[in-house]
Amino acid sequence: MASGWAKDDAVQEQIDSDIDDAVSRVRSQLHTGNSLTHCEQCHEPIPPARQTAVPGVRWCIQCQQDNDRQTLSTAYNRRGSKDSQLR
Incomplete structure (x- = not known):
């Protein structure tokens, strides 16, 4: 079956890449070290x-x-999916 320029598993690779990016972003925002006794x-x-x-x-x-609500509302997929580029 001809698949054009994309490999057969390109959609799954895109999904995996998006998930990896999201996990990396969240992990980079985690604080480490001693906890504060009073809210910043x-x-x-x-x-x-x-x-x-x-x-x-x-x-x-x-x-x-409150901070989590603001962060979630600004999250979006920066990469266009292959399907959206073909339309």
Whole structure:
């Protein structure tokens, strides 16, 4: 079967690449080191259980949730899929 310029598994390679990029981006945003005792944004105390559970934590739960919502709304696929380029 002729497949033109793309290899047979090009779509799966694109999916795998997108997932790898997303995982790398998230891992690069993880904090390391000692946790803060007070939130970096609102200066409220961070519970000791959170400090232990999340190494390098910088924000309280509320600020973390707000930050996550903003991050998720700006995420998009920077690469055009092969299918969208053919249309």
